[in-house]
Amino acid sequence: MDIRLINDEGVEDRPVEELKTLLDDEDRLVWVDISSCDKEAARVLAEVFGFHSMAVRDCVERNRVPKVHAYPDHVFVVLHAPERGKRGHVHYIELDQFIGRNYLVTVHGPINPVVDPAAALRETREVLTRIVAGRLHPATPFELSYAIVSALTRNQENYVETMTSDVWQLEQRVTGGNVGDPEEFLNELFRARHGLLAVRTMGALSGAIYGRMTNLTRISAEGQRLVADMADQFDRVRAVADGEREYLQGVIEFYQTTLTIKATLVGQAHTAEVNRLTEASYAQNEEIKKISAWAAIFFAPTLVGTVYGMNFTHMPELQWAFGYPSALVLMVLASAVLFMVFKRWGWL
Template identity: 75%
Template sequence: MDVRLISDDGVEDRLVGELPALLARQDGLVWVDIPGCDKDAARVLSEVFAFHPLAIKDCVERNRVPKTHAYLDHLFVVLHTPERGERGHVHYIEIDQFIGRNYLVTVHGPVNPSVDPQVALRETRAVLARIRAGRLRPRSGFELSHAIVSALMRNQEEYVETVTSDVWRLEQRVTGGSVGEPEEFLNELFRARHGLLAVRTMAALSAAIYGGMSNLTRISPGGQRLVIDIAGQFERIRSVADGEREYLQGVIEFYQTTLTIKAALIGQAQNEEVKHLTEASYAQNEEIKKISGWAAIFFAPTLVGTVYGMNFEHMPELHWIIGYPLALMVMALTSGALYMMFKRRGWL
């Protein structure tokens, strides 16, 4: 952990063993920055600062939502800032704060192994650089906390700006008709929506807890003004994220409408194709009926002629005088009957 004393002369690095003496001083501001709350850090928080065990537990474990707890001589606050991961995943980077009259303890919560550990330190390092450069000289824990939270909110705003640029690019692809694979494009749309929703949730919950903190009477008037300012800034970020999310929703609805229209047109074209195939099949069936009818008509004389053409010895018809005319008459009557039957059924 890093122990620093901030005074009119600037910022000085101190040792952990000096903490009791530094906290007893009436001049200067003590800032303890803990990159990760291990056993040694938890012991310092418990023995030197006498923080509540549940608050220390919150520093050791990951917290899913922002929170605040008011104690007699300090406030405990948990906040998050977004970090972009792979395929639109949003990592919640946690920072915990113990805000006292003459000290501030910042604890960086556990981070996902896929996130660079240095990402969790960007707000505190940015504020430290301002202090070392003389551009910032906080006098109280609330002033130092305000500077750190302001850096956190700038990162939230930058994240919204990054997602907004993605939204504009996606809109241009929709209006330009170059979306590519629909499934992948829909995934891109909803990944952008997820990012905006994540920041919106962070800002809304943070605005709510700082709004509640502004009503605490144990906070000095100067601290209350800073708390109200932070609550307003979080509310503004929430509003911006909401606006961009609604804009993106319009892009999503426009694209879904485009897909619906395209699907309807494709379905209509398929119906026309099916209609043509059905008509062709019907015409083919009619032709087959005609062919089958004429084949049956001509089959009857062929059958009679085939039987008479066998020339067996015991065929009495061969010796009839009327055998030949009778065979022709049978052929004609059979063919005529078949013709009338097929004609009545509409096959011919």
């Protein structure tokens, strides 16, 4: 927990023991930055500041969406910044703020263990560096909060810029026909879409809560102006993310159309090949029919000739004068009958 006294000369670090005394002087601007809300930090928030138990709990636990709660003497705000993870995952870096009469308390919410802890302190460290360097002189808690939130929206815009670079590369791969594995490429497309959708949601929800804050009468006129500007910054993030998401959707639809056309062409080629094989099979069957028909026709006289060629002693036809002509007539007649049958069936 860092206790900082902001004055015209810059920043003074003070011990925790002096916090209550510093808060009693309303002419001073006190900035309390809590990197992790442990038990001691939660105790200070509850006992020294007297914050509501639900607000303290929100600082200890992770919040999924931005929120704002207005109390009689302060405003509690929860915001998120995006941090890129592996395989398109988007980590939500939480920043909680208590904006009072003469103090600003910033609490960095719980983060995924795989995320670099420095990412959570990015905005507050940036603002602290500007104050120490003399480039920023906040006089009120809302001015200090405005500087931190502006840094957060810039990081959101930088995230959109990074995703835009990825979208352009994906588009070049689509138009150049160098997509590689289609399944993996589709995964890349939808991971990029997920990243843009995540930061778009952050901007939209954050803009909505700052839009609500503009209606709080307990905020001064200068504070209202800063709140309205912060709402406009979040709306700009949402609009830029929406534009890039629509652009990416066009790339996705173009690639899906390409896949559909290729699948149609492959299907047509497959159908043509099946038709060709079917025709070949039909022609082959017709030839088999003809061969089978002629084999049956020639089989009939062969059968008769085989029977009468046995020359057994007790065959009565051997002594019959008309046996040979009758056998020939039987061969011709059997062949003729089979020929007419196969002709009627269309085999010949």
